[in-house]
Amino acid sequence: MSGSSPFKMRVVHLDLKGAPPRVSYLSEIFPLFHALGANALLIEYEDMFPYEGHLKLLRAKHAYSPSEIREILHLARQHALEVIPLLQTFGHMEFVLKHEAFAHLREVALFPNTLNPHEEESLALIGAMVDQVMELHCGARWLHIGCDEVYYLGEGETSRQWLQQPQNSKAKLCLSHLKAVASHVLTRHPSTTPLVWDDMLRDVPEDLLQESGVPQLVVPVLWDYGADLDVHGKVLLMEKFQKCGFPQLWAASAFKGATGAPQTLTPIQHHLRNHLQWLRAAQAVPAGTLQGIVLTGWQRYDHFSVLCELLPVGIPSLAICLQTLLQGGFGEEVKDKVESCLGVASLDLTDFTREGAGSFPGSDILDLVTQVSVHLRSSVEALLDSNRCVTGWFSPYHRRRKVIHPVMVQHIQPEVLSLLGHWGLFVQELEAALNRIFYPDAVEEWLEENVHPSLQKLQSLAGDLREAAGQPPDDQAGSPRTHGDLTIRQEPQERVGTPHNHDLT
Template sequence: MADDHGDKPMKADTNTLKPPQMGLKLVHLDLKGAPPKISYLTQILPLLSNLGANGILLEYEDMFPYEGNLQVLRSPNAYSPASIRELLNLARMLNFEIIPLVQTIGHMEFVLKHKIFSHLREVKYFPNSLNPHKKESMEIVKFMIDQIVALHKDLKWLHIGSDEVYYLGEGEESKKLFATSQTNADSLFLSHVKAVASYVLATYPDVKPIFWDDMLRNISEEKLQESMLSRFAQPMIWDYNSNIDTHNMMLLIQKYQRTGFSHLWFASAFKGATGVAQALTPIRYHLANQLQWLKVVEAVPRNSIQLRGIALTGWQRYDHFSVLCELLPVGIPSLAVCLQTLKNGRFSEKEENFVKSCLGFKAFKINSVSSEDAGSFPGSDVFNRVTQIITLQKSVDKLLEENMYIKGWFSNYHRKKKFVHPIMLRHFEGAVRSAHVNWERVVFELSTALEKIYYPDTVEEWKEEHVNPTLTRLQHFVQDMDKALASGT
């Protein structure tokens, strides 16, 4: 777990000032939830460059403008080809490496939820994993890859996903195959990823495939060697914990090395990894994660392994169907801290002052970033209002649940039976009305800030999850209070 040293900057174990040699520092933009308008992304790219990023891992999911028989995959707010080119042109001007990410077997909910493709599910009722036995499954994957590559010129890498392939091997076709041969789910996975990577290499010789490593971790070295997957794709090892087991991580890296993988990628997290419905980003936790990765980077034997880079993931949903995690503007301070830490190999007073300057903070504390000083970075007004909402929510809950007079004389039972002592309302009426007015003001300001960056469905979803329950609760409470005051009983 992240240690608790107040608000003092956390430092890596090494005192060297030499920047760590870790290749690209990619910022992951997860667009399968709360996708920002392109206008916002173009605002933050220069900031990310200034903070130390030199690449973007771009996970479009349903925000890509798929054509032809894939057009059904598009979100109603999907980016246009022209807007994507605008983003890519700016990225090139900043010398960013752009790596698109397209899922090709697991996390295929955005494809398999559609009736037209539901027959391609591994398990009939679960839209998460693709059935690798069907010829049409590979055709769909190829079509997605072709359309994405066509819009991204001069690609060097393509991330083909392949993480968390739940229920692989549990479909009817897989069970029949397993019953009549020596193959199993591991072989099925390796065969599919190898086929996808082979297609990329054969069709786009200058593009190297990358894939998430988690499905490899429990596969035997012998089976990995036999698959020869190392000739076709490069694994990205991910761990978002604040206390990585460095010893076990090095054993995993050595395993991959022995099975032929000479090029590796790492992945940390700057947000979206501490709770499925997390609203505020715990900066210290993610800082600790980066410091742990610095230890791993230091321990990697460079004579036999080449580290291509590290992706700072910023998950927006745990999967296509889950609720939203922290919004991107809310995670910007954490991202700034994480980037500076990976760039300089530590997070000291120097890095803290640089982050404070870049984000426009007068004061900056990684344990308790205040809504009273939200800085001046793009999206800071969203950061500010979200922080206010979460803080106010706690104060409203405390008022309505802990106030002695509300608990004793205006309980749910009292309100239901309209059995109220009017004089007792005077003890909390002012506080409740003030909370109600303040809540509605902040909600209006939040909506205004969100609408600048997000599409209406995102604004609606975030408010439905984090705003409306408390707002409705306050409104009903005030209505009951008004009725009790009007009746005089």
């Protein structure tokens, strides 16, 4: 590998709070990560970690077992990927604070995102979580303690009273909790350095940062996922942090999951520009200023939001971004390496409709998701909104009254059944592919969000046509994929309230 990268550590982020992969898939992609130039993983377990004791209720339905965590660590070592666990300890605590047992530790009673920093029990909770995570990651050089987007900090009743004292501020409140968490990590695990997202530190006055003692405890990770990242602004921020006493700085880019909460396909050019800007920022400061860069791949914006692009969908973007960082820019050498690693005949950064997504692990999912995202909704909308027979002779008015000119049934029905047949078979293939890599709840969620709404419209139209034409009901309409009909499963009632990945209770 070339040594032209300004980043010693190139870290791939695995966000497990949505569509966590099976360990079998991780065994397939870790060699690819290594081949592309990654040398570490930032694993954000959230509710996929096998918490024990009074924390066991935090586990998702399909949480990894301790043996699976050990297998993941073994696979990572095999492919020279250093593992950095990430545990949220202040903001983005929804997976903890949504539970009634911990709801009293919310900063604002109504919102489960931010921990109340005034409660001794809050720090005890974080300490217990940290210790359980570190027990399975013994010897980890770094632990990322999160602390980004601590929304509503200072708005709880206890905080309001505390802030009435003139010497207190939200910045002091934030630094105090951050220091307490970092001190726990360093006391219990002295060989482990805490990493922390930088956004809550950016606007803290320099003198307050210096006096807090925080710069001697944590390493800030400066994150910015924009294609138009302000290089000069980042240089000034790095200079500020260094002046305040932080001995190390890291960066964080994004290879997926940062361009829209419901995004299904990855806009590669956006992410490539983001990485090129980070290269410019790294090259504008003394060598070694930025020790490493985390290539984030968000799977949800938070615990309650919809799924972003699935991991296999983002692999080409990750490949391009990793190689761009490794080579210090984007050129023919990057393209050739990516095409070779992914089994892609010709790298295309913009065309989502091109057939053939490569031969890398999960490439079949990229191809199938692309076809669904680009063509499913548009084909259904074209039938409902642009087909003159439907709009002219079977409008919503006609459908409600089940009235249609008999000849129009012959014009409309074959196309409806053809579309149902095509997409029904297609979705069977997609569902099988998804089940090979993901757990059933993630597959169900993705299909319900991205496939079922369009198919339900088709099934509804087909049913209305049969009624209007006086045809007998399809005897097998309730069977999966008959004439392309896809049964839309409902969420089983007994699962409501169980803490799996997309449970919003």
